[in-house]
Amino acid sequence: MQIKRVLNNNAVISENHSGVEVLLMGSGIAWNKKRGQDVDISKVEQTFLLKNPDTLNKFKEVVIDAPMDEVLIAERIINYAKIKLGRKLNEIIYVNLTDHLHGAIERYRSGIKLTNPLKWDIARLYPDEYDVGMKAVELVKRKLGIDFLDDEAAFIALSFLDVESTGGNEQNNAYQMTQIVTEVEKIVKDFFHTEFDEQSLNYFRFITHLKFFAQRILTDTHYPDDDTDRELMESLSRRYPKALTCAQQVHDFIQRKYRFTISDQEVMYLTVHIARLVKNL
Incomplete structure (x- = not known):
């Protein structure tokens, strides 16, 4: 293998037998070396093959x-x-x-x-x-x-x-996602004046839904609304009035802070998850 580029004394770019660029690292692997010279294979401690x-x-x-x-x-x-x-x-x-x-x-x-x-x-x-x-x-x-x-x-x-x-932007998005999840969770906790069992299946489902919900906010992705959803909303308002009121508070908060309008379908799903979470309160 020959050196294509010296990055520093401990790192060089070379090519493998398939002609694909690889990054080779090892203490002193490039000391007094130049492009075109052979790599001392005995000094290679780590090989990085990145396809992109x-x-x-x-x-x-x-x-x-x-x-x-x-x-x-x-x-x-x-x-x-x-x-x-x-x-x-x-x-x-x-x-x-x-x-x-x-x-x-x-x-x-x-x-x-x-x-x-x-x-x-x-x-x-x-x-x-x-x-x-x-x-x-x-x-x-x-x-x-x-x-x-x-x-x-x-x-x-x-x-x-x-x-x-x-x-x-993965890291920045992940930070924002965590912030949104935490904010929404706090709204629900404050509304029902309670803490949640973080080991419960319903809590796990709730948090998983919030993660995807936060992702939709950050990517500006919406669920479509239809008449069936509105009928279900009417049913949910009768069956889970407190959970729906709480979900609407989340709706108002997200719209105010993130300029994201939550669809009726999103409110419906959020209501169902909240209702499951607080059913034993």
Whole structure:
């Protein structure tokens, strides 16, 4: 294998036997090396094969600045996440997570520690992703001696939310989704003056619905209305009057804050989930 580009002393771009670009990392792998020279295979510690050329280009730029130990920590976290989350992750996670870790480590070394106001909500609503974040906190402490706050685990968790989708705004959307879910949940709690059993199936269904509901708000996606829905709404108003009133309060809040008009069908579904959630109150 020959060197196509030297990124830094520990990283080069080469091609595999199929002619596909790969990023090779290893301590001193590019020391005194130039384009066109052979790669010392004995120094290769990690190989990154990213299929999307645009993602690979972004990853190259991150690797130029990020030390090898940080890149390898990010790679270990991603491997852990694949097992923990049990889903396919978009390749952009290599860019997002490595870049985030590098920036966070630089901040901590400069004495700058950011707090995450949604930390506990993220931990509660996305326990598996938060567990991955805590694994990252543990690895950074063990490998680099840097004590990340638990807040950083929540920030890292956001990197993995919806990362199987394409696009570059996953983390920001995940943060906004968490905020919307928390806001709506608070409206329901305040309306019924209660707390919920977060281990119950109805709570799980409610929160799952709110996550998709928040996603529809952020993507400006609407359910269509029809006459059947209006008939069902009339039935729900008789059967679940309090739940419907609460759902309408959510409707007004979302319209006021997010300029998103909730359809009758959306109000109907929300009413059903609220009614299930509070049926034993």
